[in-house]
Amino acid sequence: MFEEEAAPRRPGLRRTTRLEAFSDGVFAIAITLLVLDLAVPTTQNSVRHLLEAIGDEWPGYLGYIVSFATIGALWLGHNAMTDYLDRADTTLLWLNLLLLLFVSLLPFPTRLVSEFVTTTDRAERVAVTFYGLTLLIAAALLSVLWRYALHARLIRPDADDDEITLLTSRLTPGLAGYAVLILVGLFVPVAAVIGYLAIAVFFLIPVHIRKRDHVRPPA
Amino acid sequence: MFEEEAAPRRPGLRRTTRLEAFSDGVFAIAITLLVLDLAVPTTQNSVRHLLEAIGDEWPGYLGYIVSFATIGALWLGHNAMTDYLDRADTTLLWLNLLLLLFVSLLPFPTRLVSEFVTTTDRAERVAVTFYGLTLLIAAALLSVLWRYALHARLIRPDADDDEITLLTSRLTPGLAGYAVLILVGLFVPVAAVIGYLAIAVFFLIPVHIRKRDHVRPPA
Amino acid sequence: MFEEEAAPRRPGLRRTTRLEAFSDGVFAIAITLLVLDLAVPTTQNSVRHLLEAIGDEWPGYLGYIVSFATIGALWLGHNAMTDYLDRADTTLLWLNLLLLLFVSLLPFPTRLVSEFVTTTDRAERVAVTFYGLTLLIAAALLSVLWRYALHARLIRPDADDDEITLLTSRLTPGLAGYAVLILVGLFVPVAAVIGYLAIAVFFLIPVHIRKRDHVRPPA
Amino acid sequence: MFEEEAAPRRPGLRRTTRLEAFSDGVFAIAITLLVLDLAVPTTQNSVRHLLEAIGDEWPGYLGYIVSFATIGALWLGHNAMTDYLDRADTTLLWLNLLLLLFVSLLPFPTRLVSEFVTTTDRAERVAVTFYGLTLLIAAALLSVLWRYALHARLIRPDADDDEITLLTSRLTPGLAGYAVLILVGLFVPVAAVIGYLAIAVFFLIPVHIRKRDHVRPPA
Numbered sequence: 027m028f029e030e031e032a033a034p035r036r037p038g039l040r041r042t043t044r045l046e047a048f049s050d051g052v053f054a055i056a057i058t059l060l061v062l063d064l065a066v067p068t069t070q071n072s073v074r075h076l077l078e079a080i081g082d083e084w085p086g087y088l089g090y091i092v093s094f095a096t097i098g099a100l101w102l103g104h105n106a107m108t109d110y111l112d113r114a115d116t117t118l119l120w121l122n123l124l125l126l127l128f129v130s131l132l133p134f135p136t137r138l139v140s141e142f143v144t145t146t147d148r149a150e151r152v153a154v155t156f157y158g159l160t161l162l163i164a165a166a167l168l169s170v171l172w173r174y175a176l177h178a179r180l181i182r183p184d185a186d187d188d189e190i191t192l193l194t195s196r197l198t199p200g201l202a203g204y205a206v207l208i209l210v211g212l213f214v215p216v217a218a219v220i221g222y223l224a225i226a227v228f229f230l231i232p233v234h235i236r237k238r239d240h241v242r243p244p245a
Numbered sequence: 246m247f248e249e250e251a252a253p254r255r256p257g258l259r260r261t262t263r264l265e266a267f268s269d270g271v272f273a274i275a276i277t278l279l280v281l282d283l284a285v286p287t288t289q290n291s292v293r294h295l296l297e298a299i300g301d302e303w304p305g306y307l308g309y310i311v312s313f314a315t316i317g318a319l320w321l322g323h324n325a326m327t328d329y330l331d332r333a334d335t336t337l338l339w340l341n342l343l344l345l346l347f348v349s350l351l352p353f354p355t356r357l358v359s360e361f362v363t364t365t366d367r368a369e370r371v372a373v374t375f376y377g378l379t380l381l382i383a384a385a386l387l388s389v390l391w392r393y394a395l396h397a398r399l400i401r402p403d404a405d406d407d408e409i410t411l412l413t414s415r416l417t418p419g420l421a422g423y424a425v426l427i428l429v430g431l432f433v434p435v436a437a438v439i440g441y442l443a444i445a446v447f448f449l450i451p452v453h454i455r456k457r458d459h460v461r462p463p464a
Numbered sequence: 465m466f467e468e469e470a471a472p473r474r475p476g477l478r479r480t481t482r483l484e485a486f487s488d489g490v491f492a493i494a495i496t497l498l499v500l501d502l503a504v505p506t507t508q509n510s511v512r513h514l515l516e517a518i519g520d521e522w523p524g525y526l527g528y529i530v531s532f533a534t535i536g537a538l539w540l541g542h543n544a545m546t547d548y549l550d551r552a553d554t555t556l557l558w559l560n561l562l563l564l565l566f567v568s569l570l571p572f573p574t575r576l577v578s579e580f581v582t583t584t585d586r587a588e589r590v591a592v593t594f595y596g597l598t599l600l601i602a603a604a605l606l607s608v609l610w611r612y613a614l615h616a617r618l619i620r621p622d623a624d625d626d627e628i629t630l631l632t633s634r635l636t637p638g639l640a641g642y643a644v645l646i647l648v649g650l651f652v653p654v655a656a657v658i659g660y661l662a663i664a665v666f667f668l669i670p671v672h673i674r675k676r677d678h679v680r681p682p683a
Numbered sequence: 684m685f686e687e688e689a690a691p692r693r694p695g696l697r698r699t700t701r702l703e704a705f706s707d708g709v710f711a712i713a714i715t716l717l718v719l720d721l722a723v724p725t726t727q728n729s730v731r732h733l734l735e736a737i738g739d740e741w742p743g744y745l746g747y748i749v750s751f752a753t754i755g756a757l758w759l760g761h762n763a764m765t766d767y768l769d770r771a772d773t774t775l776l777w778l779n780l781l782l783l784l785f786v787s788l789l790p791f792p793t794r795l796v797s798e799f800v801t802t803t804d805r806a807e808r809v810a811v812t813f814y815g816l817t818l819l820i821a822a823a824l825l826s827v828l829w830r831y832a833l834h835a836r837l838i839r840p841d842a843d844d845d846e847i848t849l850l851t852s853r854l855t856p857g858l859a860g861y862a863v864l865i866l867v868g869l870f871v872p873v874a875a876v877i878g879y880l881a882i883a884v885f886f887l888i889p890v891h892i893r894k895r896d897h898v899r900p901p902a
Contacts, residue, residue, distance in 0.1 A: 044703055044762050046263055051489075051711025054270025058278065058349040059715065077371060094349075098342040105263050105338070119762070123755040130715040130751075152734060265482055270708075273489025277497065277568040296590055313568075317561040324482050324557070484701055492708025496716065496787040515809055532787075536780040543701050543776070 045114050045122060049104060052126045056133060057097040060090050063137050089140040092219055093132055095226035096161055100129060100168060106193060107172050112182040121171045128164040135160045139219060154215040155208060161222055162204035169197040200225050264333050264341060268323060271345045275352060276316040279309050282356050308359040311438055312351055314445035315380055319348060319387060325412060326391050331401040340390045347383040354379045358438060373434040377427035380441055384423060388416040419444050483552050483560060487542060490564045494571060495535040498528050501575050527578040530657055531570055533664035534599055538567060538606060544631060545610050550620040559609045566602040573598045577657060592653040593646060599660055600642035607635040638663050702771050702779060706761060709783045713790060714754040717747050720794050746797040749876055750789055752883035753818055757786060757825060763850060764829050769839040778828045785821040792817045796876060811872040812865060818879055819861035826854040857882050 064086050104125075114122075135157040142153040172194065175181060181190065203225045211218030283305050323344075333341075354376040361372040391413065394400060400409065422444045430437030502524050542563075552560075573595040580591040610632065613619060619628065641663045649656030721743050761782075771779075792814040799810040829851065832838060838847065860882045868875030 041766065044707060044765070047266060047704060047707040048711050048758060048762075050263060050266040050270055051707055052715050054267055055274055055493075055712055055715040056718075057345070058271050058274040059719070061275075061349055061352050062278070062281070062719070064350075064353045080371075080375075090350075091346075094346055098345075101267060102335070102338055102342075105267075108263070109260065116759070119759055123759075126714070126755075127748075127751055130718055131721075131747075133718050134721045152737075156737075266485060269482060269485040269489055273486050274493055274712075276564070277490050277493040280494075280568055280571050281497070281500070283569075283572045299590075299594075309569075310565075313565055317565075320486060321554070321557055321561075324486075327482070328479065485704060488701060488704040488708055492705050493712055495783070496709050496712040499713075499787055499790050500716070500719070502788075502791045518809075518813075528788075529784075532784055536783075539705060540773070540776055540780075543705075546701070547698065 042108055042111050042114050045111075045119060046108050049108075049122060049126060050101075052130055053097060053101040053104070056130045057094055057101075059133050060093050060097075060136060063133065063140065064090060086140040088219060089136045092223045092226065093136040095223055096164075097129060097132060099226040100125075100164060103168050103197070104171075107168075107175065110181050110185045110190065110193075111175060113180050115178060115180065117178065118171065118174060118180060121167065121174055125164060125167040125171055128160055128167060132160055132164070150215045151212055154211040154218050158204060158208035158211055158218060158222065161225075162201065162208065165197070165200050165204060169201065172197060200228070203228070261327055261330050261333050264330075264338060265327050268327075268341060268345060269320075271349055272316060272320040272323070275349045276313055276320075278352050279312050279316075279355060282352065282359065283309060305359040307438060308355045311442045311445065312355040314442055315383075316348060316351060318445040319344075319383060322387050322416070323390075326387075326394065329400050329404045329409065329412075330394060332399050334397060334399065336397065337390065337394060337399060340386065340393055344383060344386040344390055347379055347386060351379055351383070369434045370431055373430040373437050374427060377423060377430055377437060377441065380444075381420065381423040381427065384416075384419050388420065391416060419447070422447070480546055480549050480552050483549075483557060484546050487546075487560060487564060488539075490568055491535060491539040491542070494568045495532055495539075497571050498531050498535075498574060501571065501578065502528060524578040526657060527574045530661045530664065531574040533661055534602075535567060535570060537664040538563075538602060541606050541635070542609075545606075545613065548619050548623045548628065548631075549613060551618050553616060553618065555616065556609065556612060556618060559605065559612055563602060563605040563609055566598055566605060570598055570602070588653045589650055592649040592656050596642060596646035596649055596656060596660065599663075600639065600646065603635075603638050603642060607639065610635060638666070641666070699765055699768050699771050702768075702776060703765050706765075706779060706783060707758075709787055710754060710758040710761070713787045714751055714758075716790050717750050717754075717793060720790065720797065721747060743797040745876060746793045749880045749883065750793040752880055753821075754786060754789060756883040757782075757821060760825050760854070761828075764825075764832065767838050767842045767847065767850075768832060770837050772835060772837065774835065775828065775832060775837060778824065778831055782821065782824040782828055785817055785824060789817055789821070807872045808869055811868040811875050815861060815865040815868055815875060815879065818882075819858065819865065822854070822857050822861060826858065829854060857885070860885070 064083070135153070138153040139150075139157045142150045176190070176194070203221070207218045207221040207225070210221060283302070354372070357372040358369075358376045361369045395409070395413070422440070426437045426440040426444070429440060502521070573591070576591040577588075577595045580588045614628070614632070641659070645656045645659040645663070648659060721740070792810070795810040796807075796814045799807045833847070833851070860878070864875045864878040864882070867878060
């Protein structure tokens, strides 16, 4: 505790509080801005028309849910990492900004996918590929961030080694999954989008299972 | 205090600070984004016209106030819960993300209601039902979050049992109220919307009354 | 310090951390959303036209600056208050939500003023009056919030009495100023808008002067 | 630590937590709002057309990246400063609001540049000059903020003098760079925009190099 307080006074190292607050802000805003792209259907005033019109907007809702789940999963991963973080150096802050660049960019390819996923031509494949690349880069940067923190010894000295190994290994399958799904998206775009949702949920679930094994009653 | 500091180092459990910061961010953004949907009337330049045009926008203002009060009430409930929360596990973080999904979605059905509540046909009923379902699900998830925290023993060991029982029981009437109002909304949509406002205020008031009974002078 | 940590465990009283975080979020978002209403001029591609078009947008820039200064001043006042706040009860949280309702509403009358302040007819007076009323209510609620905190004894026991008296008295002139300017705005709308800017700056300056008198070197 | 807790109780001085939280909020929102201005191309449904249309939007992407990097660099600088900050007085809060005014304004000139950088006439020079002036003023205010904090002795008593001198001197070259690039932009607008990106990255890199020299293993 005193060690934690003393940290910012050591030269070249920063407290992690503002890194966390700024990141939480960007994650929270990016995840909430997604709703601005849900279009209100412009219909004639009849139940059937409004229901149909809402139904026609399904790509928008799908994109909303996939992006929400992905930003949520990235936030959970970011949260898990910073929990082990003792201090931050400038490279870490810089890598974190790069990650946030792609997190805050995500509403844009989401809009592209929502717009083009129902088109019959190949434009949807461009949109879905662009979307997949953004997800892949964001997940890769999260992994790089963590590996850098390990490399630069910015981790709390009292962190559990097994947990750190597990967290490290957990980040890899998602990357492979994104790479495969980008290829799938060239042939079956909608399948890729649903796959991205699965990865976001997969990101969440196994961390949970792992954690439950370790839970001990509060001392 | 030292116990609180030590918590994040226990495996599989997280500090609640980032859960709170991220949730505060999403609640704050969702509640503030509502203003973007208040349309500036496009009128001829006369007092009468501008006043009339502002008057014509009343469904927008009603939707704004109901959604603001509801997000505010959900935030108060969330705030009350996390005050008793000692630690967070991944399931709790996941449930919290699900709650935030519906909180951040709320501006969308608000727009639907503002758009359709004045139409003479049945489209308004679809909009109001959709709105009510979103509110019901959000309130239900808040209740689930709290029950899970109790079940998983994530509550501060020193929390007052009576307070916990009271907080638990307080969450139920709102859910019943939403269910009833969704039915009402099929017949008298505007009445349902005003009812939703009443629930949001009801969510706030009784917690207040309860608390005032317990207030003791600071030691 | 230990007293501060212990506070949330006393029944019916909350830590002020989430009150502050949520309020900071709403203030920050409302102040930043203002930029979305600065219109990009749609001009032919010539320097003269772009400069002229930017010049024509001056009501938008004026509204931006007045609203930015006002939200900033309200935030400074809110910040000053919560610094003396030891705990929060539900009434305070409720009053705070009401204040935030008007803070987050402010971008809307700002848009109205920007749209109508240059019209020759009386529509601008409606817009400016609506704007002034929003400012007056927000400032009044800030004052109510503070008086309630004093009344309910939610202030830190070690707070300086002179400071509290001074902060209380400082809040009144702004209210009178808004009331006068709303009347002025019925005759000279632009003068009222500039007056609102003056109040926002006045809100800031005297608190500063007061504080400088008291500054002592850190122990 | 106790000194830090005691600080807000000294008259006229504030904790820096809310200054940081509010600033983090504004930085995070301004940086995330940039994505709203990335236009979804409206194209016929063909791969070539979508790729071409995305290609045509390059000024939007360039503006996005330059503004993201600049806000990120300003945040890093702000973060570095507040790390040395012991307390805040009202002048500092006021200067900070002025800085945030220009940070939150940045999405507006970004939109201007994205709109006009490809026009053949001189309108792009107006847009790029306006953009450069906003960047220059924001960087200058960051420098003023820091110098004021030094002047008013708001720095932690235990801060390292060499670090403070270094941080002070680091802020000047960026200002000179912006001044030069504003002139360059009158002749080659795109070169100026790329130069602004270089300054943002330059802002980041040297702080990093400096810090690496000083890093010592955690005690």
